[in-house]
Amino acid sequence: MNTNTVNSKKAIAQLTIVRIIVYIILAILTILCLFSFYMLIINSTRSNGELQGGFTLIPSTHFIQNLVNAWNDSSINIPRGMLNSFLIAALSAICATYFSALTAYGIHAYNFRGKKFAYWFILAIMVIPSQVAASGFVQICYKFGLTNNYLMLILPGIASPVVFFYMKQYMEAVLPMEIVEAARVDGSNEFFTFNRVILPMLKPALAVQLIFTFVASWNNYFLPSLLLTKSELKTVPIMIAQLRSADYSKFDMGKVYMFILLAILPVVIVYLILNRNIIKGVTSGSVKG
Amino acid sequence: MARVILKDIKKIYPMSGDQKKKKAKGKKTEHKTGNLQITDKGVVAVQAFNLDIADKEFIVLVGPSGCGKSTTLRMIAGLEDISEGDLYIDDELMNGVAPKDRDIAMVFQNYALYPHMSVYDNMAFSLKLKHMDKKEIDVKVREAAEILGITEYLDRKPKALSGGQRQRVAIGRAIVRNPKVFLMDEPLSNLDAKLRNQMRAEILKLRQKINTTFIYVTHDQTEAMTLGDRIVIMKDGYIQQIGTPQQVFDHPANLFVAGFIGSPQMNMMDGRLIKKDGKYAVELPGTTVVLSEEKQARLAANDVAEQEVIVGVRPEHVILTDSGYRGTVEVSELMGSSMHVHLTDVHGKDMVVILNDKKDFDKFTTGAQIDLTFTPDVVHVFDRTTQKNLEW
Numbered sequence: 001m002n003t004n005t006v007n008s009k010k011a012i013a014q015l016t017i018v019r020i021i022v023y024i025i026l027a028i029l030t031i032l033c034l035f036s037f038y039m040l041i042i043n044s045t046r047s048n049g050e051l052q053g054g055f056t057l058i059p060s061t062h063f064i065q066n067l068v069n070a071w072n073d074s075s076i077n078i079p080r081g082m083l084n085s086f087l088i089a090a091l092s093a094i095c096a097t098y099f100s101a102l103t104a105y106g107i108h109a110y111n112f113r114g115k116k117f118a119y120w121f122i123l124a125i126m127v128i129p130s131q132v133a134a135s136g137f138v139q140i141c142y143k144f145g146l147t148n149n150y151l152m153l154i155l156p157g158i159a160s161p162v163v164f165f166y167m168k169q170y171m172e173a174v175l176p177m178e179i180v181e182a183a184r185v186d187g188s189n190e191f192f193t194f195n196r197v198i199l200p201m202l203k204p205a206l207a208v209q210l211i212f213t214f215v216a217s218w219n220n221y222f223l224p225s226l227l228l229t230k231s232e233l234k235t236v237p238i239m240i241a242q243l244r245s246a247d248y249s250k251f252d253m254g255k256v257y258m259f260i261l262l263a264i265l266p267v268v269i270v271y272l273i274l275n276r277n278i279i280k281g282v283t284s285g286s287v288k289g
Numbered sequence: 290m291a292r293v294i295l296k297d298i299k300k301i302y303p304m305s306g307d308q309k310k311k312k313a314k315g316k317k318t319e320h321k322t323g324n325l326q327i328t329d330k331g332v333v334a335v336q337a338f339n340l341d342i343a344d345k346e347f348i349v350l351v352g353p354s355g356c357g358k359s360t361t362l363r364m365i366a367g368l369e370d371i372s373e374g375d376l377y378i379d380d381e382l383m384n385g386v387a388p389k390d391r392d393i394a395m396v397f398q399n400y401a402l403y404p405h406m407s408v409y410d411n412m413a414f415s416l417k418l419k420h421m422d423k424k425e426i427d428v429k430v431r432e433a434a435e436i437l438g439i440t441e442y443l444d445r446k447p448k449a450l451s452g453g454q455r456q457r458v459a460i461g462r463a464i465v466r467n468p469k470v471f472l473m474d475e476p477l478s479n480l481d482a483k484l485r486n487q488m489r490a491e492i493l494k495l496r497q498k499i500n501t502t503f504i505y506v507t508h509d510q511t512e513a514m515t516l517g518d519r520i521v522i523m524k525d526g527y528i529q530q531i532g533t534p535q536q537v538f539d540h541p542a543n544l545f546v547a548g549f550i551g552s553p554q555m556n557m558m559d560g561r562l563i564k565k566d567g568k569y570a571v572e573l574p575g576t577t578v579v580l581s582e583e584k585q586a587r588l589a590a591n592d593v594a595e596q597e598v599i600v601g602v603r604p605e606h607v608i609l610t611d612s613g614y615r616g617t618v619e620v621s622e623l624m625g626s627s628m629h630v631h632l633t634d635v636h637g638k639d640m641v642v643i644l645n646d647k648k649d650f651d652k653f654t655t656g657a658q659i660d661l662t663f664t665p666d667v668v669h670v671f672d673r674t675t676q677k678n679l680e681w
Binding site: 185 | 367414
């Protein structure tokens with residue numbers, strides 16, 4: 001056996017060990033991610049009594065019972081709550097993504113005085129905690145009688161510096177100015193260029209941000225709980241909190257887990273719809289790579 | 290079809306924040322950084338640009354990177370503001386007019402196709418924006434596709450096409466509009482050498498078919514020579530020479546043009562311009578060449594005195610002789626029908642000689658000494674200080 005063969009065998013062995021370690025880490029991370037979902041599904045099949053009894057990995061038989069209990073609970077209206085949440089989350093996601101992309105495009109494609117300042121000012125907003133900004137916002141809403149109004153939960157989402165930053169970075173990576181210029185020469189006005197040429201090129205980034213903003217808004221408890229007081233306007237997170245804080249005689253953990261399971265279904269559906277666009281690289285082939 | 294006039298065009302890019310800070314600190318700002326001049330107003334990318342482009346003329350702007358050729362083209366397109374000067378298309382002042390209202394079409398270096406649209410939609414995009422009838426759009430797109438040989442790809446997306454096919458689509462997108470002026474910004478520089486030659490011929494054919502005014506930007510002197518009715522050679526934002534390909538090749542205005550046009554580039558030798566029996570001659574170590582009558586007349590008309598000069602001779606105009614300007618062979622490149630011999634002359638400068646006679650090919654091994662001379666009508670004489678051609 002010559003030295004080369006020994007070296008190559010050593011290298012293969014080392015590579016195999018590294019791969020095994022990597023796969024073990026990935027497997028642990030995957031289990032950690034999926035474990036909470038698994039537990040949610042298991043717990044939604046268990047009765048309140050069984051849940052009080054402690055932790056188990058084996059499903060029980062109370063799935064339908066929990067579903068019926070949650071659906072028929074008089075203190076909450078699940079279909080209404082899900083519709084409310086969906087309306088707010090979908091509109092917030094659309095507004096935040098579209099207007100952030102538009103802002104990012106403005107900063108990316110145009111040269112104007114104060115451009116750098118505008119960019120850094122928007123980014124600086126990221127460091128302000130949303131709770132700090134919300135305190136003033138809630139006061140204004142109460143002063144002007146704007147509580148119980150969905151617009152107050154949708155419109156603030158338009159100013160989303162995180163989405164703006166993501167879109168700006170994505171544009172820098174994939175959007176050559178020649179395409180914008182080609183559209184200008186072709187006779188397209190600036191707004192038409194953005195809507196018909198630029199937005200389709202940003203599909204993967206838009207899909208990612210739509211999912212993120214949809215999920216963030218769907219799970220948002222803080223602002224809706226402060227601004228929505230009418231029961232018919234309440235969203236899913238408020239209703240879940242309501243179920244959890246029910247008095248001892250009505251408290252049913254099985255019902256709570258079932259509602260949480262139902263609550264994540266729309267998010268899963270939205271993810272499955274947009275997932276295709278994330279993977280699809282629509283921009284390939286537009287310019288010389 | 291249109292006449293394009295550029296009058297005293299100047300482009301200044303305003304100073305960046307850092308440059309302004311330097312200025313505020315009292316540092317001198319009127320200087321040259323790299324190629325371009327920097328003044329108090331900013332970086333001067335193009336200046337004193339005067340050009341009258343005739344209707345249906347094919348003009349090529351050529352020069353090295355950063356010379357201002359693309360900036361000039363973009364000013365014509367309306368994609369850059371004109372800092373000073375006037376631009377006329379068909380006698381209409383175009384300075385403040387938006388690109389879409391200039392009736393121009395442009396082909397970009399990296400195609401700039403809309404990736405989410407099919408080839409057909411890419412080509413039809415501008416016509417749809419004009420609210421043209423669908424049937425008319427279809428006729429125009431198919432006609433253009435036929436000219437460019439891309440009919441079979443009309444339903445494909447750009448990513449499913451090769452580089453050459455994409456560039457054809459980009460050209461197709463421009464020709465469907467039947468524009469007054471056709472602008473092309475280095476359209477072939479992303480293609481490989483073989484495809485570039487093929488597309489060059491296609492552009493020539495296309496020009497005959499669509500017969501409009503072309504303004505073409507390239508850094509490739511071969512493209513400039515083969516495509517242009519006239520060539521505009523630029524350097525550091527200034528026009529160096531305007532002329533037909535033959536004019537700029539035969540009578541370069543200065544040392545830069547002489548070196549830029551022609552491949553391999555012109556040989557430059559240190560020599561002396563003398564008057565011998567009342568006639569101008571160039572004196573080089575080992576040989577003296579009395580210039581042709583035509584050159585005599587031009588130099589006399591300029592009242593050129595005896596002086597140290599740079600003598601320029603193209604590699605294809607060098608003649609082998611028994612005793613003359615001596616060089617030592619460094620390497621030889623066999624090109625098939627000819628041989629390029631790289632030499633070092635007596636002053637240690639590099640020279641290239643092109644030999645076409647196959648009988649000579651074996652003689653030039655590394656280290657061999659050869660003697661050269663030059664025919665009187667192809668020797669160029671440049672001022673050592675100004676680098677201008679003394680015949681001009």
